[in-house]
Amino acid sequence: MSGKGRIRQTLAVSAVLVAALFLLPLVSAVSFHWERKTPPDAPREEAEPFVSGVRDGAETLRVLKGDTVEEMDLGTYLVGVVRAEMPASFEPEALKAQAVAARTYTLYQLRSGGRHGDTADICTDPTCCQAYQEEAAARQGWGDAADEYEQKIESAVRDTDGEVILYDDAPILAVFHSASAGLTRPAGKVWSGDLPYLQAVASPEEGDAIPNYYSRTEFSLEEVRSRVLSALPEADLSGDAAEWLQNDVRDAAGSIETVEVGGVAVRGSRLRSILGLRSACFTWEVGEDTLIFFVTGYGHGVGMSQYGAQQMAREGSSYREILTHYYTGVTLGPWEGDGAE
Ligand SMILES: [Zn+2]
Numbered sequence: 001m002s003g004k005g006r007i008r009q010t011l012a013v014s015a016v017l018v019a020a021l022f023l024l025p026l027v028s029a030v031s032f033h034w035e036r037k038t039p040p041d042a043p044r045e046e047a048e049p050f051v052s053g054v055r056d057g058a059e060t061l062r063v064l065k066g067d068t069v070e071e072m073d074l075g076t077y078l079v080g081v082v083r084a085e086m087p088a089s090f091e092p093e094a095l096k097a098q099a100v101a102a103r104t105y106t107l108y109q110l111r112s113g114g115r116h117g118d119t120a121d122i123c124t125d126p127t128c129c130q131a132y133q134e135e136a137a138a139r140q141g142w143g144d145a146a147d148e149y150e151q152k153i154e155s156a157v158r159d160t161d162g163e164v165i166l167y168d169d170a171p172i173l174a175v176f177h178s179a180s181a182g183l184t185r186p187a188g189k190v191w192s193g194d195l196p197y198l199q200a201v202a203s204p205e206e207g208d209a210i211p212n213y214y215s216r217t218e219f220s221l222e223e224v225r226s227r228v229l230s231a232l233p234e235a236d237l238s239g240d241a242a243e244w245l246q247n248d249v250r251d252a253a254g255s256i257e258t259v260e261v262g263g264v265a266v267r268g269s270r271l272r273s274i275l276g277l278r279s280a281c282f283t284w285e286v287g288e289d290t291l292i293f294f295v296t297g298y299g300h301g302v303g304m305s306q307y308g309a310q311q312m313a314r315e316g317s318s319y320r321e322i323l324t325h326y327y328t329g330v331t332l333g334p335w336e337g338d339g340a341e
Pocket residue numbers: 115116122123124125128129130
């Protein structure tokens with residue numbers, strides 16, 4: 001072998017050695033990955049811990065559960081919220097829309113200081129912040145579908161890791177409700193202030209397929225009188241019950257914007273809460289010593305309708321299409337944190 005040949009051989013051996021140096025870790029990583037991968041038909045190990053996405057995993061939240069504050073990462077919290085806030089049987093794209101809305105709502109609360117001061121960032125009371133459900137409780141309710149449903153919800157959170165709904169580059173107040181009356185409601189008609197991204201938009205939920213979409217609530221006249229007078233002491237309910245509620249102003253879907261109750265003008269949303277009706281889209285009938293309300297939909301009607309999102313997903317819309325439909329003029333993007341301001 002000539003000198004040149006020996007050098008070439010040495011170079012070739014070195015090249016193999018160098019290549020091996022770089023490739024070996026790769027090979028072992030790949031085989032490690034293969035070993036870890038669960039075969040498609042194998043039953044999923046129960047209580048396999050949820051691994052949050054990179055962005056959600058980096059955000060730690062103080063979550064108030066009853067009297068105790070628990071720290072957890074944003075992804076883990078969101079899985080608990082989606083379990084509680086949307087039926088797990090819903091389409092994957094609807095669940096993703098729910099995950100992004102819940103993430104956005106949470107980050108909005110964080111940025112604005114939230115409702116719990118120094119105690120916590122957010123709570124698990126659905127009437128205050130967002131509902132939250134632990135995995136064990138959810139699994140009990142889901143029965144045989146528990147593995148499938150838990151996976152769907154975890155995927156919805158992980159597949160949208162860090163993604164939020166933005167208006168003017170900031171996370172929006174991403175409120176949502178169960179089912180609209182076919183049209184969502186502008187925030188300003190329900191609460192004190194208007195928000196540019198919470199406007200009325202058409203919502204495609206199909207009432208006949210939704211449990212209790214049309215509900216009927218009957219009160220004795222005495223009960224209506226007592227509920228109304230404790231909230232609106234200036235109301236005059238001394239006359240004929242047929243004249244207690246008058247001059248209702250409605251939107252195109254029939255939700256009440258304002259109505260006079262015993263001569264006092266209130267918002268439909270206010271009367272809804274006084275009487276505990278499922279929505280502010282209702283009509284009434286005076287019966288024999290009773291007042292009967294016929295209600296359409298469920299919830300305040302502002303922002304994303306969950307059953308509307310489900311219908312859009314069924315018809316092929318992506319979660320991004322669902323969200324940009326329900327929240328007017330928004331964009332979707334990664335949460336950059338306060339430092340990006
Ligand atoms: Zn709260």
